[in-house]
Amino acid sequence: MASFTLHGIPVSRGIAIGRAHLLAPAALDVKHYLIPQEQVEAEVLRLQKAIATVHKELQTIWNELPKDSPAELGAFIDVHALILSDPMIAEVPLDIIRTRYYNAEWALVTQIDELSAQFDEIEDAYLRERKSDIQQVGERVLKVLTGSAISLPSHDGDDENAGRMIVVAHDISPADMLQFKDRAFGGFVTDLGGQNSHTAIVARSLDIPAAVGMSNASALIEQDDMIIIDGDAGVVIVDPPPNVLEQYRDLQQRLMRERKKLGKLKKTPAVTKDGTDITLLANIELPDDCSGALDLGAMGVGLFRSEFLFMGRAGFVNKLPSEDEQFESYRKAVVAMKGRPVTIRTLDIGADKPLDSAEQTALNPALGLRAIRFCLAEPQMFLQQLRAILRASAYGPVKLLIPMLAHAFEIDQSLAMIEQAKAQLREQNKKFDPLVPVGAMIEIPAAALTLPMFVKRMDFLSVGTNDLIQYTLAIDRADHEVAHLYNPLHPAVLYLLASTISIGAKAGVPVSVCGEMAGDTRMTRLLLGMGLREFSMHPTQILPVKQEILNADLGAIAAQTKKILRTMEPAAIVQAVEQLREL
Numbered sequence: 001m002a003s004f005t006l007h008g009i010p011v012s013r014g015i016a017i018g019r020a021h022l023l024a025p026a027a028l029d030v031k032h033y034l035i036p037q038e039q040v041e042a043e044v045l046r047l048q049k050a051i052a053t054v055h056k057e058l059q060t061i062w063n064e065l066p067k068d069s070p071a072e073l074g075a076f077i078d079v080h081a082l083i084l085s086d087p088m089i090a091e092v093p094l095d096i097i098r099t100r101y102y103n104a105e106w107a108l109v110t111q112i113d114e115l116s117a118q119f120d121e122i123e124d125a126y127l128r129e130r131k132s133d134i135q136q137v138g139e140r141v142l143k144v145l146t147g148s149a150i151s152l153p154s155h156d157g158d159d160e161n162a163g164r165m166i167v168v169a170h171d172i173s174p175a176d177m178l179q180f181k182d183r184a185f186g187g188f189v190t191d192l193g194g195q196n197s198h199t200a201i202v203a204r205s206l207d208i209p210a211a212v213g214m215s216n217a218s219a220l221i222e223q224d225d226m227i228i229i230d231g232d233a234g235v236v237i238v239d240p241p242p243n244v245l246e247q248y249r250d251l252q253q254r255l256m257r258e259r260k261k262l263g264k265l266k267k268t269p270a271v272t273k274d275g276t277d278i279t280l281l282a283n284i285e286l287p288d289d290c291s292g293a294l295d296l297g298a299m300g301v302g303l304f305r306s307e308f309l310f311m312g313r314a315g316f317v318n319k320l321p322s323e324d325e326q327f328e329s330y331r332k333a334v335v336a337m338k339g340r341p342v343t344i345r346t347l348d349i350g351a352d353k354p355l356d357s358a359e360q361t362a363l364n365p366a367l368g369l370r371a372i373r374f375c376l377a378e379p380q381m382f383l384q385q386l387r388a389i390l391r392a393s394a395y396g397p398v399k400l401l402i403p404m405l406a407h408a409f410e411i412d413q414s415l416a417m418i419e420q421a422k423a424q425l426r427e428q429n430k431k432f433d434p435l436v437p438v439g440a441m442i443e444i445p446a447a448a449l450t451l452p453m454f455v456k457r458m459d460f461l462s463v464g465t466n467d468l469i470q471y472t473l474a475i476d477r478a479d480h481e482v483a484h485l486y487n488p489l490h491p492a493v494l495y496l497l498a499s500t501i502s503i504g505a506k507a508g509v510p511v512s513v514c515g516e517m518a519g520d521t522r523m524t525r526l527l528l529g530m531g532l533r534e535f536s537m538h539p540t541q542i543l544p545v546k547q548e549i550l551n552a553d554l555g556a557i558a559a560q561t562k563k564i565l566r567t568m569e570p571a572a573i574v575q576a577v578e579q580l581r582e583l
């Protein structure tokens, strides 16, 4: 069979290589027939017994949960048990058998379809995804009714395929996933699922490469097909040619060796060879990301992209998360970070992060009503978010970060609104830290070129290199047609970055970098050489960047960086940056 590649949503990092083990396709496709009246009660009993069997199964799985299982698993199984006991599942299908004479499977599926349709109407993305829990519970009962249990390949521990089985399914329930936990398997591929799906959550907590939302992977992939999951990219390569397989095997081996080595650095302070302390912070999208970040040694959160709490809620401002809901999320992150600072960025919506993907966006969204521009145009929504963030500051150190600022009046208006939010909280007798530091994202060239305007007004700055590159080079960061022009080492980008860091340092205003450049180990020394002392990145990058720092000698690096900043020739810059890593 020819090799092909499928694209989905990357939810869990790493590379898995192995043979596909297909789980039985969605069992909801069942036989439909009518039951003679005299057999109706027997059919009711058949369904009741199947439900009771599944109850027992869930109980057994729960009792046998390994001690080191992620906390979520127990909770997910509880949710399934609750769904199973709910009259909507435990009783309504019995009524359907009695009144419509449907066979047990048909009655159950009818009710599950009905409930699923109701879930489709729900606007909250997280709750909507819970539809799959109901379907998974239904499938479990159907499997008992039809006698088709989940089939696991048998192997003993010495099997050379141990650890190389890749589970491919339309969807996987957390309970089913547990059955794989003790068996050697390398990764998951599912048709359904998103960032919030249980498969994704569990895969992340088990630290297993996974790609979800692959649409029809389970139909295209065949049993025992050779598969590569590139969990970082959300890509699945089916039947790879030998050279690709070899490349990925090498990469996988290298990643595994590096990971093992890096794991030892979790508690090591990030100090350069010459004794300069460097602060390594985490970029997070949801409060639940905090525990993983802490585990990897993050000294705080340098960027909490709050827009992820707002996205995917169809409709407009009145459908957004309430102040209390936001407050709970921010508080959760602050508490989870145990006294380390949490930098919460106000809503950065628009461009490639639309509030509602179905919504019509502007002609040129990256240059449109994005981030702070949007917030200043929606003052009630902005005030609500500011109050929620400020209230979280009563529970630990919080910093407030404003994205996409370019004009002095935007800074002044933002600061005035923060004061207004504080006044409102005082009126309501709500606690907050009155001295919450306020910072600006430097991500528009105009901001970087007028830094004195910022250092005068702001407590700290954070450079968003992703947007700074996009706006400096006039390339849409989401457009693959111009992806080859996206160059962090363009001299214009380096100039803006270096001048921001040095003007900030001279003014005594701390500057961090929170764009992807901060987590790119090829850039670590260059940024150190520019004088950067605070890096914020995806948590998984913290240890690799720390390793670069531990081996860096600032004196030598600073001299070479000065030379790089005077260079205008791209090839020479690339070469000199590579040489920096050899110093």
Ligand code: PEP
Pocket: 303, 305, 348, 443, 463, 464, 465, 466, 467, 468, 514, 515, 516
């Ligand atoms: C950036 O622009 O570099 C940044 C960190 O913000 P985002 O990627 O969320 O726009």
Ligand code: MG
Pocket: 403, 443, 464, 466, 467
């Ligand atoms: Mg940005």
